Amino acid sequence: MSDFLYTPACEMLDCRYPIVQTAMGWIADARLVAATCNAGGFGFLAGAVMSPAEVEAAIAKTKALTDCSFGLNFHMFQPGAQEIVDLAIRHRDRIRAVSYGRGPDKKIIKRFRDAGITCMPTVGAVKHAVKAIELGADLITVQGSEGGGHTGSVPTTILLPQVLDAVKVPVLAAGGFYDGRGLAAALAFGAAGIAMGTRFLMTAESPVPATTLARYLEAKDAASIRTSTALDGMPQRMIDNEFLLHLGSAGGLSRLMMALGSAWKFKQRTGMSTGHMLNTAAKALKDGDMSVAQTLMAANAPVIIQRAIVEGKPAEGVLPSGQVAIAINQLPPVAEMIAAMVNTARARAAALAMGESRDRGQETPLPHRSESGIAEVIIDKPPVNALDSAEWHALAHEIAALGNRPAVRVIVIRSEGRGFCAGVDIKELNAHPDRIVTVNAGNYETFRAVHRNPVPVIAAVHGFVLGGGIGICGASDVVIASECASFGLPEVDRGAMGGAAHLSRMFSLQKVRYLFFTGEMISAAEAFRLNAIERVVPRDQLRSAAMEIAARIAAKSPAMIRIAKEALNGIEDGNLEEKYRWEQGFTLQAYMSPDSAKRAKPSSPSTRQVRGMAEPCRSAAQ
Numbered sequence: 136m137s138d139f140l141y142t143p144a145c146e147m148l149d150c151r152y153p154i155v156q157t158a159m160g161w162i163a164d165a166r167l168v169a170a171t172c173n174a175g176g177f178g179f180l181a182g183a184v185m186s187p188a189e190v191e192a193a194i195a196k197t198k199a200l201t202d203c204s205f206g207l208n209f210h211m212f213q214p215g216a217q218e219i220v221d222l223a224i225r226h227r228d229r230i231r232a233v234s235y236g237r238g239p240d241k242k243i244i245k246r247f248r249d250a251g252i253t254c255m256p257t258v259g260a261v262k263h264a265v266k267a268i269e270l271g272a273d274l275i276t277v278q279g280s281e282g283g284g285h286t287g288s289v290p291t292t293i294l295l296p297q298v299l300d301a302v303k304v305p306v307l308a309a310g311g312f313y314d315g316r317g318l319a320a321a322l323a324f325g326a327a328g329i330a331m332g333t334r335f336l337m338t339a340e341s342p343v344p345a346t347t348l349a350r351y352l353e354a355k356d357a358a359s360i361r362t363s364t365a366l367d368g369m370p371q372r373m374i375d376n377e378f379l380l381h382l383g384s385a386g387g388l389s390r391l392m393m394a395l396g397s398a399w400k401f402k403q404r405t406g407m408s409t410g411h412m413l414n415t416a417a418k419a420l421k422d423g424d425m426s427v428a429q430t431l432m433a434a435n436a437p438v439i440i441q442r443a444i445v446e447g448k449p450a451e452g453v454l455p456s457g458q459v460a461i462a463i464n465q466l467p468p469v470a471e472m473i474a475a476m477v478n479t480a481r482a483r484a485a486a487l488a489m490g491e492s493r494d495r496g497q498e499t500p501l502p503h504r505s506e507s508g509i510a511e512v513i514i515d516k517p518p519v520n521a522l523d524s525a526e527w528h529a530l531a532h533e534i535a536a537l538g539n540r541p542a543v544r545v546i547v548i549r550s551e552g553r554g555f556c557a558g559v560d561i562k563e564l565n566a567h568p569d570r571i572v573t574v575n576a577g578n579y580e581t582f583r584a585v586h587r588n589p590v591p592v593i594a595a596v597h598g599f600v601l602g603g604g605i606g607i608c609g610a611s612d613v614v615i616a617s618e619c620a621s622f623g624l625p626e627v628d629r630g631a632m633g634g635a636a637h638l639s640r641m642f643s644l645q646k647v648r649y650l651f652f653t654g655e656m657i658s659a660a661e662a663f664r665l666n667a668i669e670r671v672v673p674r675d676q677l678r679s680a681a682m683e684i685a686a687r688i689a690a691k692s693p694a695m696i697r698i699a700k701e702a703l704n705g706i707e708d709g710n711l712e713e714k715y716r717w718e719q720g721f722t723l724q725a726y727m728s729p730d731s732a733k734r735a736k737p738s739s740p741s742t743r744q745v746r747g748m749a750e751p752c753r754s755a756a757q
Contacts, residue, residue, distance in 0.1 A: 139484060140318075140477065143305045144327035147253050147274055149204040149231050151175035151525070152477055153328025154318065155276070155307055156335040156469075157257075158208030158234055159284075159455070160184040161444045162343060163335075165193050169200030170340040170469040173567065175477075175525055178335075179206035179234050187218035194226050202566060204231035206255070211239050224250045234276070236285075244271040257309065257330075259287035264298045264306075275306045276330045282310030283333050283457040286362060286372050292324075299325045313459040315479025322480075333457040339468040344447030347454070350374060354460045366439070366453060374454040378439075470573075474525050478532035508544035508689035509682065510537045519557040520550050522603065524570045527559070527577025531584045538588035544689040544696065546588065547681045548607060549595040555620070558602020578603055582637060585610035586711055587704065589697050591688055595681035596620050597674055599656075602634060609637025610711070612700070614667070615681055616659040617674040622667075623656035636711060641667040 142153045156163065156171040158179035168178030180197060182190045190207070197205055207230050209219045220243055223230050232253035238244075244254050248271060256267045257276040264275050277298045279291025287294075291310040299306055305327035312321065313334040321329045336343060337351055354360055354374050362370040365382045373379055442452030467475070512533060514520050522530065537543050550556060559574050585592045585607055594608045597617035605624055608614045622641075624634045638647050642657075642665060650657060663671045672680045688696060 139322070140480065142322070142327040144274060144307060147232070147305065148177045148206070150177040151523075152473065153307070153322075154473055154476060155179070155328060155330040157276075157309065157330050157332040158183065158206070159332050159336060161441055162332075162341060163208070164342050165196035165200055167335060167338070167340045167342065167469070168197050168205050169203075170338075171335065171473070172201045172203035172205050174470040174473040176469075176473050177204070177206060177232070179208045179232075182207045182209040182219055183213055187215040187222060190219050191222055194222065194230070198226075198229055204229055206230065206232040206234055208234045210235060211243075220246070223247070223252060227252055232274070238267070238270070241270050248273070255307075258298070259285075259294070260289070261294070261297045261301050264302050268302050268304060272304065274304055274327075275302060276309050277306055277326075278330075279308075279310035280362070280372075281458045283360075283372050284455040285369055286310070288370070295321070295324050295326060310457060311459060313462055315476040315481075316483055318476055319480040319483040331459075333459050334463065334472070335469065336456075337460065337463050337466055338472055339466050341466070343444055346447045347443050347449045348466065350376065350443075350449045350454055351456060351460050352464060352466075354456065357458050357461055360456050360458050360460060371453075372456065372458070374456045374460065376443075376454055377450040378443075379453055474528050477525055478529045481529045481533050482536040508542065508693070509685045510540075510543045510546050512537070512546060512548045513551060514548070514556060515551040517552055519554060519599070520552055520604075521557040521560045522577075523560040523563040524573040524577050527574060527581055527603070531577060531580035534581065534584040534588060534592070538584070538590050538592075541693075544590055544691075544693050545685040546590060546592045547595060547685050548585070548592060548611070549678060549681060550597070552598075554598025554604075555594075555596040555600045556602070556604030556607065557599060558604065578606060582606040582610040582711075589700060591696065591700055593681050593685055595677050597677055599623075601625065605634045606637045608668075609634075609640040612703075613669050613684060614641070615670040615672065615677070615684070616662065616668050617677045618659055618671055619674055620659040620662075620671075621656040622650075622659075622662055623654065624651055625654040626651070640711065 140152050144153045144155075145151065148155070150172065152175045154171075154176040156167065156176060156178040158181040160181045161184055163179055163181035165180070168180050171178035180190070180193050182193070185193060190209075194207070207219075207223050209216060209223075213219075220239070223233055224246060227250045230252060232255045233247055234255045234257060236257055238254075238256050239247075247254050253273045254271060255274040255276060256272050257278055258264045258267055259278050259280075264277065267275060275298065277291070277295055278286060279294045280286050280288050281291055291308055291312075295306070295308050306325075307328045307330045308321040308324065308326040309330040309332070311317065312329040312331050318329050333351075335341065337348065341348065343351075351374065359375045360372060361375065362372045363379060364370055365379065366373075439452050440455065443449045443454050444452065446452075512530070514522070514530070516522060516526065534546065534548070537546055559578070564571060564574065581603070591612040592610070593613045593615070594611040595615050596604065596608060597620050600608060600616075600620055600622045602624065605622060608622070622638075624638060626634060635647055635651050638650065641662070642650070646657075646665065649655070659668065659671045662668045669684070670680060
């Protein structure tokens, strides 16, 4: 649980996870951007298809839907570009970054940077990345040929390492990403995160009409999501449909008539004069070798896309899409999608780390380290290991995934820092009270993943063991503690509830009630005296003691140990998960009460107790 997902891109963009929602025209609206940011990612408004007035309205709506920072996309060739630049700078309190393709010059980029706004162009070639840095870009998004819309010919797996070698700024990978495996792979390449378009287009918050989304869900053959120059003379990746097939087979006159029809609609929407439109076409012809039809189609491509994406007429417009659409068969809420990506990325990292640990174990002749079969899960979130909703779900997924690996025989859960676990992140709930149900679900899944894990779980705890820390200990099979450890459930003082079911697996009924009603802490020595924990050791011996016990268990028959774990769970008095569910019903009731509103502040009693215990828990090694 070391926060390897918090990359330099997260710092620059002010987000929790290095997952960026790209600025898809007509799609990346305020609702989608806010949902992305609220879930821990970073979203860009699609300002490139908006007028300045529409951009300002979208910024205001996004601000109303999220307290997080977000981004704005624009192009310098769009009408009102200078006004949009001014708007971005005026709203720099919330607009953290701007993205662009054919971008602004050094002077405008300097204005953004002076205002504290990150400049983040998207490129499809190494030379373009180098040029963007020369102009002053802070962060680069590299899109490989798998991506949707305008794209190059080089796959991401080749282009990304080339750009990483060529520039010295953080790089985000785009093109071909849709899940946590891709996120983990991009980070392994050396990227600072990923940017996705199609995956966000195919979510519950996407504004794309159902008739059009059905076409994306129906795409199952990568060959049907191909690049074509038929629209504007430049390669674009789109899903084959009636319009695209007709355009590709149409003759010159037919294309011209189609282009004129689209141009007229574009003219009506934008208010562009006939003279301005013809001048634009003439300039394009002079600067390149495009046909008149292609020039007109390029000038009004947004209208063609709009027919399918906005009006819900997928047969009459184009369907920009990355190849990943063939791997997506559901439209989940953005928060659920990002949480699943984070969980999977963490699980992939944990699996790799376990393999490295086995290799090191074979080379290190320390008696307390097993040759194989021991997986460590390390909670490491300064300052007090208080986890937010997504992190609780990630922890649950990681523990469950490890237990299902045949090579894993024992799991050890421990922490770095000042204490084991201070429970939930109160700051998240203060900022987003609606996440209480998600937090509760994450707690439940974590404790169940420990208790119902097919292999034994050892909790090695130090310092403060509060709230969710108690849940982990109570669900574990063996608990060992450092001399400085203290256990408690100060939930009543925080206007909350929960954890007594798990505390009851450690202490007697009346001791649990005393601790719950008073909010007092109980020392490791007293917990040992009451047979609540297996062993008390000095802080600097905690890990070695846990590994020693784990090694003894791992040396047994794996099949017998798994049978024993299932048998022992089955003979317990009552169902731990059902008891905890009962408690959680009162958790929501307590949280909604006025007393909870008064007490659930960042300076909660648990935080004060944490501060008081930090000093004695330092080991000689620290």
